Amino acid sequence: MSTISIRTANLNDLETLLAFEQGVIKAERPMDSFLAQGTLSYYNIPELIAAKNSHLIVAVAGKELVGSGYIKIEESSTYHKNTKHGYIGFIFVKPSFRGKRISGLILESLKKWGKEKDLKELRLDVYSKNTDALKSYNRFGFTKGLVNMKIDI
Numbered sequence: 244m245s246t247i248s249i250r251t252a253n254l255n256d257l258e259t260l261l262a263f264e265q266g267v268i269k270a271e272r273p274m275d276s277f278l279a280q281g282t283l284s285y286y287n288i289p290e291l292i293a294a295k296n297s298h299l300i301v302a303v304a305g306k307e308l309v310g311s312g313y314i315k316i317e318e319s320s321t322y323h324k325n326t327k328h329g330y331i332g333f334i335f336v337k338p339s340f341r342g343k344r345i346s347g348l349i350l351e352s353l354k355k356w357g358k359e360k361d362l363k364e365l366r367l368d369v370y371s372k373n374t375d376a377l378k379s380y381n382r383f384g385f386t387k388g389l390v391n392m393k394i395d396i
Contacts, residue, residue, distance in 0.1 A: 302345050330366050
């Protein structure tokens with residue numbers, strides 16, 4: 244396997260990042276009956292690249308983009324001890340590169356950026372049925388918090 248490097252995403256990466264986004268949606272569709280049918284978009288990727296309060300990164304093997312993730316500074320609820328936190332999303336690793344701990348490299352890089360911005364807390368959302376992601380996040384040190392529940396009416 245080639246060495247994996249992490250770098251800041253740029254607009255030249257947009258086509259691949261849009262494909263990664265569809266990979267995330269494809270993986271999550273079976274886990275969420277509330278997702279709409281048809282083509283979906285979760286992220287405003289150009290905004291994540293340009294915004295000062297977010298940091299979108301890619302994992303690279305040779306010249307191939309093989310993963311992504313972002314951290315965005317968000318305001319916390321007034322009753323939380325930290326007034327702001329880093330929200331992590333768009334963690335994606337190409338299927339042929341999974342199992343190589345690339346998500347850990349991505350998370351470590353996002354955590355480093357958060358520390359540089361004086362953040363004291365990171366958060367993310369993950370489907371309870373996404374056991375591979377849960378294993379990776381637990382290994383990195385995340386713990387479960389509030390459980391979100393839904394019902395059709």
